[in-house]
Amino acid sequence: MRKMTTIIIEGRLTGFILLFSFMIIVALIVYRTRSTGKLPWLRRIAAIDAIEDAVGRAVEMGKPVICGFGRARSFDSATLAGLSTLSYVAEFTATMGADLIVPLGGGDMGTAGPVTVPIAEELVRTAYTSKGKEEDFKKVEMPYLSDESFCVSTSVVAMLQKLRPGAHVFIGQYYAETMFLAEVSRAVGAISIAGSSGVSGNVACLAVACDYIVIGEEVPAIGAYLSGDPTQRGSIFAQDIIKIITLILIFFGYIAFSFGNDFFSKLISL
């Protein structure tokens, strides 16, 4: 123990041990799921069933379905989850014959064009062809609304008010625009299923006005569930294991603390 503290810079030993053990746990588990292909069990998020009912209701009322995937400024877990949800919704609109509208654009001042737009088109096309509905794919509207993410949402709000869709699914990187996307979806009577990573004031606006909401860590989990991608599934499983270790650490902290000695807080700031 003595030797370790001279190599590692003073006060950073515990961070070093924790960071590297977490990184090794994630690396091993993700590597195992990728090589064996055996996907760990994952709880089904409630919003997934809601998507099916929402598209079904939209078809009954003969109304369109609008599905967006966020600002897509960077390919973080929220954007990946948004794209996986988009292909899942597209499969339903293909089988049930609802007309789908996918608002595109945004990114970081015009960088969405060359990056997310082709990916989104590709996902919807493969969803429709996998259901044998190539000719319906031509009816899918994927308008490029603006280079600025907030202006994309303003145009989506105008679209909501004009078309009064049956369902509005929007999971992904959403910030301030959550308020008027959620509020106007409720006002025009659309079933709204929404999610944005983190738990902040913007996500609170979704909780206030949406019918189904995907909160914080549930966003990458829903992406992993829908895409069935072994990397994401393995990563969610590894993160749960690290959370168990964290809770054990906290539990030991209390035991040490209630015995009066501050062994734990001394250890953790080594």
Added chain:
Amino acid sequence: MSEERINTVARPIIYLATFLLIGIPLIYPVGLPIKVSQSTIDFYNQIESMPEGSVVIMNFNVETFGWDELESQLVSITKHLISRPVKVIYVSDMALGPAFIEKTLKMASPQIEKHNKEYGQDYVIAGYLAGESAVAAIASDFHKLISVDYYGHSIEGTFLDDVKDGSDIDLVISVDCFGGTSPYIRHFYLSFGTPILTGTLGGGVPSAINNVQVGQIKSYLGGIPGGAEFEYLSGFPGVGITSSDAMTIVHLMGIALIILGNIVLLSRKIGGRV
């Protein structure tokens, strides 16, 4: 009346009422009382406690959309810093931020003359810092990134000559509308224990409170109320105080609408059951 009817009728009325309830108290201020909260007092005392000649980084994490709310904080903090014997480095880690540094200093120019502060000796505008890596760079080796100021003039001969890295910075004040504080926590507080103060939009208050309780920042100012309180405390009244009446009235309208909305829900439920 169906849900949709209510929405289509209520919406324009609510928008107009919101506009009027803000506009009228701005033209004819009512002068409702402002009580300074403890977090603003701690914020003020932290600046007051800075010894003479200490170096302060003021970070404008301000986009165009954040200016209207953070103007009262930025102007009053800048004026208060100018009235203190401290040296200030003005930076911004948002592309549109540097324009607001100049706008704020122009508004504070009476104070600059009064305390005859000199550019280069008392304050320098270092301008834009591109991303978290730029913040980390000035923490690890200031002069490797910054050799000229925002106007392109060399910083030789200014007080920056004896600022080598993060350890020479005595206080960081980050007024942010898009998470501008965490890079300073990571690269200044963790490595050098630099005290940090955060000014934030209303929405950023809950995470600022957590940062205070965890000890990563000393205190915070929240939105226009925070700005108004600091204006009041530092003796530089400005747009914050005049907006406080409108903010109070708008809050009352918001609460009234929540209650009204639930009465409508209740009446429909009872109506439905009867």
Added chain:
Amino acid sequence: MDVLVVIASILAVISTLTYYTTLSGWPNPFYSYAEYAYLGSVMGWSTVIALNYIIDRGVTPLTQGALTPLGGLILGILMWTRFSKKYGYIARIPISISVGIGLGLTLRTVIFSDFIQQIQRTIMPVWTGEPINSFNNLVTIVSMIATMLFFFFSIERKGPLKGIAEIGEYSIFIAFGTYFAANFMGRFGLLIGRINFLLAPDKMITSLTVSIILLILLILMKKTNTLEKFMPE
């Protein structure tokens, strides 16, 4: 020079009010003007800031003999190969390096600021002799652990885990109320600032005239159903 300032304030009032026409819910050419003007001016403005940054932090130190920025400048120029079909892959070198540095900076510090220090603060005595303080500590600990257990996906929600996850969900929704109220105060700070701008003494007349003209035009175009005709495709 004050002619520019006068024109700028009139244009600013026009920009503000044309953007507010989106509140009518009808897509209209005035909103399109505001959006297109914003896109063009912001892209031009932020590009100038970026170019100045490259000159001030890259080229000038190089001329003064510092070697550090040389690598950054070369890698930065390589970013621009992203547009060529043939050499597009070269842009992956600067992207990989900047992603790698970003990852390194984040991972090495997030373990302290967002993990260890948060846990250190949570480990506090439940009973501190003083009833209110103890109740607060108990609520903080239970609610934090319940929040973490709500975000659990690999274990079936049965038995005790179901109960704690439910507490977590209710606790999160109470926090949503707090976040919503804080956000409410923030959003109105922005609107009050805008209305303050519109009703400023020197802009009051311009604001009134422009808003009346816009209102009349909007209603006229809505009635004659020509809103769509004047909008860009």
Added chain:
Amino acid sequence: MMSFIKSKGFSVALVFLTSSFMILTYFIDVPGATQISSDLMVWASLIMAFSMPLGIVNMISRYGNKVYTKKRNYGFSIMLLVLLAMTLASGIILGDTSSIYTFFMESFVWPLGATMYSILAFYMMSANFVAMRMRNWKAILLVLAGIFVLLTTMPAGSSIPGLTVIGDWLKNIHSVSVTRGVVIGTAISTIALGVRTMLGFETSALGISRGRESKE
């Protein structure tokens, strides 16, 4: 040589090397390492500055195309391109402190940016009436917490004694515990995403999306 650079392995190796160097030199005191790591930080910020104007090429091609193909009312696109050119020219030629360059900030960039987010307040107010309804248990908790905290964020609220006791408790004690739970959860998922990117399990962050990867 070229095919080696084109391969995914090369990009992943670059990410792995730079990130593990930055992490290890933070924990282990290697002499001279801080010099190299501060050089890398300067490089990363310069790369970001170079990547900012990338959007300009897409914008010019998209709106130039609209003008070229004479789409309906392409005057708007001409206005956009003219504004872009004038802001850029005035900034570069006359310098970023010239009055013409500031003219564009004062008349377009700042007012439009500020107005954009301020319209959310209108929707928030109508959401208070339309959406903040006590439909189920969770909504009841949310609405009550919202009302109590609104009383504390109201500037004049704190001058009425006792009005803000519950709101302050919710804001300073209860919401902090949820924020902290989420911060720890996000830290763990940041570390997981970092590891996946470092080892090349996740390559979309490098601009190599799944679709194109298979064609490689």
